[in-house]
Structures are given as structure tokens and as C-alpha cells.
Amino acid sequence: MNLKKALLGLALFSCSSLALAKTFVFTAIPDQDERALNERFGKVAHYLQEQLGVDVRYIPVKSYPAAVSAFRNNQVQLAWFGGLTGVQARQLVPGSQALAQGKEDTAFTSYIIANTSTGLMPSKDFPDAIKGLSFTFGSKGSTSGRLMPEYYIRDHFHQAPEQVFSRVGFSGDHSRTIALVQSGAYQVGAVNYSVWEEEKAKGQVDTSKVRVLWTTPSYPDYQWTARGDLDKQFGAGFTAKVKKALLGMTDPKLLAAFPRSGFVPAANSDYAPVEAVAKAIGIMDDGK
Incomplete structure (x- = not known):
């Protein structure tokens, strides 16, 4: 034993x-x-x-x-x-x-940012004048760089981004989105507010070339x-x-x-709203 x-x-x-x-x-x-x-x-x-x-x-x-x-x-x-x-x-x-x-x-947010050459200015209202411009998201799988901004774009224009903008891109990450819009490669873009503020604090954002137009509701x-x-x-x-x-x-x-x-x-359960939005705009479906 x-x-x-x-x-x-x-x-x-x-x-x-x-x-x-x-x-x-x-x-x-x-x-x-x-x-x-x-x-x-x-x-x-x-x-x-x-x-x-x-x-x-x-x-x-x-x-x-x-x-x-x-x-x-x-x-x-x-x-x-x-x-x-x-x-x-x-x-x-x-x-x-x-x-x-x-x-x-x-309570996270995304920014819609624009190259200053567009002449667009910050507003509390969704920037209707971005229609017809070139636009870049971040990664296709990004909540703050794609999912939530796309939701508000569709909600405002009642169209898919490809129908709203002259050209749509996916930069891959938030730092690159800022760089692309700042350089003028894209006129407008969607970026994670936290990365924007971090890059700005490090001197990587030239506010004479790129600015925040609009902030999404929180998620x-x-x-x-x-x-x-x-x-x-x-x-x-x-x-x-x-x-x-x-x-x-x-x-x-x-x-x-x-x-x-x-x-x-x-x-x-905290992320049920994110899942609902992903299904609503077709990024996810109930079978996945």
C-alpha cells in the first residue's frame, strides 16, 4: 500500500x-x-x-x-x-x-482623420464631405481600424465603403494608416484613437498635414x-x-x-456589441 x-x-x-x-x-x-x-x-x-x-x-x-x-x-x-x-x-x-x-x-473610440489638403475641418457631426475621396482602413480584422468605422460609414451613407469612396485601401496597421494619410497617399482614413495619441506624443504626427475630423461613439x-x-x-x-x-x-x-x-x-459577454456589428455588416456570420 x-x-x-x-x-x-x-x-x-x-x-x-x-x-x-x-x-x-x-x-x-x-x-x-x-x-x-x-x-x-x-x-x-x-x-x-x-x-x-x-x-x-x-x-x-x-x-x-x-x-x-x-x-x-x-x-x-x-x-x-x-x-x-x-x-x-x-x-x-x-x-x-x-x-x-x-x-x-x-469605452474605446476611433478617429476619422484627413489630410489637411482636403480642407476638411473637425466636427461633432459625421463628416459627410468625405464621400468621393480616397479612404484607407487599417487591418481588415481591426475593430477600431475597420469594423466600427465601416459600421458608421454604412449607417450614414447607406452604402458600402466601395460605393462611398473613390478608392478604398487597407493599410495593415494604425501607424501605417496615419503615415499614408499624412503623406497624401490616401485623403482620409480610420485609426485607433490610442495609437494616434501615442504617435502624436512621440512627434510622429505632423498636424500641419493630417488632422482628426470626427470621433466615433464608444465601444x-x-x-x-x-x-x-x-x-x-x-x-x-x-x-x-x-x-x-x-x-x-x-x-x-x-x-x-x-x-x-x-x-x-x-x-x-462584454463583446456582444462587437459581434452584433460584425454580423450586421457581413464580416462574420452565424455559422462561423
């Missing part, structure tokens, strides 16, 4: 050791240039490793769909998603949970989403431990990299 207990204990210890030896991997949607993302999430990986007591690694991805695919295929177990990519990922991996969101993500956006099988992979209680670590991220240097003032709890 004692021998059986000893063998059972050894087996449990071995399983526990394997779990501890497993690397916890996370990624993030590429909403800015890769250098900025590597710097930001390298610091986050170090912080999570200290808090979780396991090896933690950040891996970059080249596109928003690639982030969702990596999550679906268990190449990553945690991801910093936008509202839309989070909804898509959780649909593909049943049981997955939105754990935490930035305080600012509970829920970025969040940390974890796979539903974290506890199975890393041991009982690991999901709760990850959530606690994310909510406990209070170092100003870490927060400034996002930039966020802090993190608050998130739930899958």
Missing part, C-alpha cells in the same frame, strides 16, 4: 513537473510596427514569467488572422486581441475566456483572451493565476507601453 502511494505520488510529481516545464506562449495583434510590439511585449513576458512561475514567451505574428490562427492551433495560449479578433478566436476555441481589458477599452475593444484548456495544460487554477497577474499589472512603465492606465476584469 505504501509502495502504491509512493508510485502515485511520483506520477503526480512527474505530471506537475511537466506542466511547470511547459512554455506559456502569448501573442498580440500587430496593430503597430514590429519593433514597438517586440519592445512592449518583451517586457510583459518578463513580468508574466515572474508572476506565474513558468517559462513565458512572446511570439510576434504578421497579421490579425495569423493571431487568431495561432490561438486556434494552440501555438499560443493567451493573446492580446482587439474586440473583433477576440470574438473570432473565442468562437473557434470553445471555453476560451476574455480575462482582462484596459480601463480605456471599456468595447482590446482584451486579453485565454484558451479554455489552460488549467488542463498548466495545472488547476492556472487561468485564475493568469487573470490575477494581468489585473495586477500596475508598473507605469509596462502600462505606458500599451498605453493603458490599468487593467480591469473582462467577460465574453
Whole structure:
């Protein structure tokens, strides 16, 4: 009997050791240039490793769909998603949970920006005069750079963007959207307000060449989403431990990299409005 207990204990210890030896991997949607993302999430990986007591690694991805695919295929177990990519990922991996969101993500906004050569000026009303100009979104999978701006464009003009504008593009990320509109390659564009403010603070926005025309109503956006099988992979209680670590991220240097003032709890149900808009404009359907 004692021998059986000893063998059972050894087996449990071995399983526990394997779990501890497993690397916890996370990624993030590429909403800015890769250098900025590597710097930001390298610091986050170090912080999570200290808090979780396991090896933690950040891996970059080249596109928003690639982030969702990596999550679906268990190449990553945690991801910093936008509202839309989070909804898509959780649909593909049943049981997955939105754990935490930035305080600012509970009421996020997008900016419609324009090259100053258009002569368009800021307004509280939707800028009707953008019709007929060239327009760039961010990534096709971006909540703030595509989904919500497209919703308000369709709602105002009762037409698809391709019918509203002379030319429609997808820049790939918010930093590039700003650069394209600032250079005049596109006359108008849609950008994440947070990236705009961050780039402006760094001196990357020339307000003599590009300006904000309009701000969307608020909506829920970025969040940390974890796979539903974290506890199975890393041991009982690991999901709760990850959530606690994310909510406990209070170092100003870490927060400034996002930039966020802090993190608050998130739930899958918080993103029901994003899912509804995605279905309403045909980006998602009920079968996905």
C-alpha cells in the first residue's frame, strides 16, 4: 500500500513537473510596427514569467488572422486581441475566456482623420464631405481600424465603403494608416484613437498635414483572451493565476507601453456589441 502511494505520488510529481516545464506562449495583434510590439511585449513576458512561475514567451505574428490562427492551433495560449479578433478566436476555441481589458477599452473610440489638403475641418457631426475621396482602413480584422468605422460609414451613407469612396485601401496597421494619410497617399482614413495619441506624443504626427475630423461613439475593444484548456495544460487554477497577474499589472512603465492606465476584469459577454456589428455588416456570420 505504501509502495502504491509512493508510485502515485511520483506520477503526480512527474505530471506537475511537466506542466511547470511547459512554455506559456502569448501573442498580440500587430496593430503597430514590429519593433514597438517586440519592445512592449518583451517586457510583459518578463513580468508574466515572474508572476506565474513558468517559462513565458512572446511570439510576434504578421497579421490579425495569423493571431487568431495561432490561438486556434494552440501555438499560443493567451493573446492580446482587439474586440473583433477576440470574438473570432473565442468562437473557434470553445471555453476560451476574455480575462482582462484596459480601463480605456471599456469605452474605446476611433478617429476619422484627413489630410489637411482636403480642407476638411473637425466636427461633432459625421463628416459627410468625405464621400468621393480616397479612404484607407487599417487591418481588415481591426475593430477600431475597420469594423466600427465601416459600421458608421454604412449607417450614414447607406452604402458600402466601395460605393462611398473613390478608392478604398487597407493599410495593415494604425501607424501605417496615419503615415499614408499624412503623406497624401490616401485623403482620409480610420485609426485607433490610442495609437494616434501615442504617435502624436512621440512627434510622429505632423498636424500641419493630417488632422482628426470626427470621433466615433464608444465601444468595447482590446482584451486579453485565454484558451479554455489552460488549467488542463498548466495545472488547476492556472487561468485564475493568469487573470490575477494581468489585473495586477500596475508598473507605469509596462502600462505606458500599451498605453493603458490599468487593467480591469473582462467577460465574453462584454463583446456582444462587437459581434452584433460584425454580423450586421457581413464580416462574420452565424455559422462561423
